[in-house]
Amino acid sequence: MEFDAVLLPPRRAHSIAQGLWHDRTINDALDACVAACPDKLALTALRVETGELRRFTYRELGDVADRLALGLARLGIGRNDVVAMQLPNWWQFTALYLACSRIGAVLNPLMPIFRERELTFMLNHGEARLLVVPKVFRGFDHEAMARALKPAVPSLQHIVVVDGEGPDAFDTLLAGHDAQRGSDAAGILSRHRPGPDDITQLLYTSGTTGEPKGVMHSANTLMANIIPYAERLGLGQHDVVLMASPMAHQTGFMYGLMMPIMLRASAVLQDTWEPRRVAELVRAEGASFTMASTPFLTDLTKAVRESGQPVPSLKTFLCAGAPIPGPLVEQARSVLGTKIVSAWGMTENGAVTLIRLDDPDELAFSTDGCPLPGVELKVVDSDGKELPAGQVGNLLVRSCSNFGGYLKRPQLNGTDADGWFDTGDRARMDANGYIRISGRSKDVIIRGGENIPVLEVEALLYRHPAVAQVAIVAYADERLGERACAIVVPKPGQQLDFEGMVAFLKEQRIALQYIPERLVVREAMPATPTGKVQKFRLREMLNDGSL
Structure with a gap:
């Protein structure tokens, strides 16, 4: 695979000179942990x-990474080969990324909710050579799905199954390589290690194109975000980071997988969100920090309040993905005794803005924070002219952690010659540099922190024989922030009900979370004189109850 990360070379000299890029990789961080604190608990993972609860010291984690790297090499996986992985927050996720980094392979995390439609596109676009899946997760047979779609992905040579059996089992990949522990093992593990500007992560995100885009990151871009992020939050080697947000999202990957290793701290992983178990883990493992979307904070606060058992070790809960209601901040502070930090970011940059630990609690629900070191922001009008404080406009970011570009789609990179990246979001900035996201120019709904690719779902519904016109818009939800509603104008003489819409979309084999949770049938759509559907009017009508 050739990676067209055209946004990296022009930034290198400046980023190094300013101390924003550190020219280190996750290999350097793991090797330092193994040398300095080999017997420290590195990773605890709960299914x-x-x-099942598995624990690894840094010595054990390094050994597992090496053994897996040898197993991958035996399968012919090498430098710049894409290894796709559809795993929940299991220890195998962490180990596989570290193993790929040993041999210069590029990890492509895939959300466990994805089904044939999303996976076939992503695997083909990224030219994945190997796919790792669970045999079964949450009652779904991922192995059967992977084997069924393999013929449609010519590049895909191997499928490896966690909890599987036989030669394709993950345990087979991990074991049976004692022979390679011989003379050539050291060479395999060191010969093709990636440099800090090589692509190490390929992560797909949904946008306005209606198809996922492959975001390319290097160690320098990822670490340029993680280091100031940890510093602002006062995190260090004595912290225990709990991650129940998916590591196939940038949130879990950067701050649940990479950050603890970079800090020589400890990570605790939970594979499915179950708030009572989260509270138990916080108490049992002494977790001091976690990051998740607003619904997770609501759930954890409720679970702790109902149990009557406090979580005194939890110092900080960083909340992103949706605005935090003021009453929730007050409740969480009272029940959890935890500092609530609001934040905003993107797959392309990681976290961009955070409030500070010494900021008043009010800023957690009235703003999305201020820029991290190495990040510049500006709010501009439609002509690109910078707007004064307090006015809403298009949000641009120039960041040391900006991605390397979209794989095979440099025309969509959205970054100008001066390094300003168009986020596609609208925001206002106050006089102190704190921003508030006010909307999205991108046609994406964020449901509980999960982006719903609106254009793709609309395109599928247009295939339904009863649909003449469709628009999918967000409506407010107290817990998830937003849910999706499909507004449909049927063809003359045709009818569509909610059950029929859901059945049709399930037949298209899309992720269940992408299916709209409401259906409204109308005779016509509000539109401009040129016929363009006014989605803002539909949103207003949904939220004021007139639809």
Whole structure:
């Protein structure tokens, strides 16, 4: 695979000179942990359904990474090969990324909710050579799906199954490589290690094109975000980071997988969100920090309040993905005794803005924070002219952690010659540099922190024989922030009900979370004189109850 990360070379000299890029990789960080604190607990991973709890010291984690790297090499995986992985927050996720980094392979995390439609596109676009899946997760047979779609992905040579059996089992990949522990093992593990500007992560995100885009990141871009992020939050080697947000999202990957290793701290992973178990883990493991979307904070606060058992070790809960209601901040502070930090970011940059630990609690629900070091922001009008404080406009970011570009789609990179990236979001900035996201120019709904690719779902509904016109818009939800509603104008003489819409979309094999949770049938859409549907009017009508 050739990676067209055209946004990296022009930034290198400046980023190094300013101390924003550190020219280190996750290999350097892991090797330092193994040398300095080999017997420290590095990783604890809980499978909620089975109750299985696995623990690894840094010495053990380094050994597992090396063994997996040798197994990958035996399968012919090498430098710049894409290894796709559709795993929940299991220890195998962390180990596989570290193994790929040993041999210069590029990890492509895929959300476990994805089904044939999303996976076939992403695997083909990224030219994945190997796919790692769970045999079964949350009652779904991922192995059967992977084997069924393999013929449609010519580049895909191997499928490896966690909890599987036989030669394709993950345990087979991990074991049976003692022979390679011989003379050539050291060479395999060191010969093709990536440099800090090589692509190490390929992560797909939904946008206005209606198809996912492959975001390319290097160690320098990822670490340029993680280091100031940890510093602002006062995190260090004595912290225990709990991550129940998916590591196949940038949130879990950067701050649940990479950050603890970079800090020589400890990570605790939970594979499915179950708030009572989260509270138990916080108490049992002494977790001091976690990051998740607003619904997770609501759930954890409720679980702790109902149990009557405090979580005194939890110092900080960083909340992103949706605005935090003021009453929730007050409740969480009272019940959890935890500092609530609001933040905003993107797959392309990681976290961009955070409030500070010494900021008043009010800023957690009235703003989305101020820029991290190495980040510049400006709010501009439609002509690109910078707007004064307090006015809403298009939000641009120039950041040391800006991605390397979209794989095979440099025309969509959205970054000008001066390095300003168009986020596609609208925001206002106050006189102190704190921003508030006010809307999205991108046609994406964020449901509980999960982006719903609106244009793709609309395109599928247009295939339904009863649909003449469709628009999918967000409506407010107290817990998830937003849910999706499909507004449909049927063809003359045709009818469509909610059950029929859901059945049709399930037949298209899209992720269940992408299916709209409401259906409104209308005779016509509000539109401009040129016929363009006015989605803002539909949103207003939904939220004021007139639809």
